[in-house]
Amino acid sequence: MNDTKSLTRNRMHIFSDFDGTITELDTLVFMSKTLGGGPQMVEAIGRLIREGRITLRDGIAAEMRSIRASWDDAVALLREHVRIDAAFPPFAAWCRDEKIPLTILSAGFRNVIELFLAHDDYRHVDIRANRLIPDTGSGWQCRFRDRTEFGHDKAAAIREAQRRGQYAVFIGDGLSDRAPAEVADEVFAKHSLAEYCASKGILCHEYTTFSDVHAELQLRLTAGKTL
């Protein structure tokens, strides 16, 4: 973290993960378990990723390939079972009102994110994610944003903002959030990302919901506090 710059609305850019951070459930895990290869496959692929034997990108591709359901069936299930953090809508509205850029950086899929954030309340939110091509014949296909091991280099977006002189705040929870947490000026972390930050000596705020993030950033902006 940079401890010499003052925190102002004009310089802040907020980046957030989506699955497990804005949503309560991880939509990729949920779809793989309910529509694809099931819990055992998800566990097996997760183990291979954790052991470094396959990349997250290849693991996600394999999980999606195991799904042959129609997109409409998936949408019905997602809408029924996945909720976004109740504190996220007011947080997003606060960013809009304060003119603080809010970018979602996801190793998941734009098609899914737009199910939850497509309406007018989120017109100001920049969504960067991979694309899913549902295929009931040969299994769902992924179109990744880049060739990195995560399929989407989230840290690159943070570095780009910092090159423009912005103060990058990152909010996340999981594996694909490690690289951006390492470069962000300030990190909010929960679950395995909080454990990772602790193990690497990366200073972070541990949060439970967006109300924690909102309260912390709002307080400091209001006070004009120097970081």
Ligand SMILES: [Mg+2]
């Ligand atoms: Mg996540």
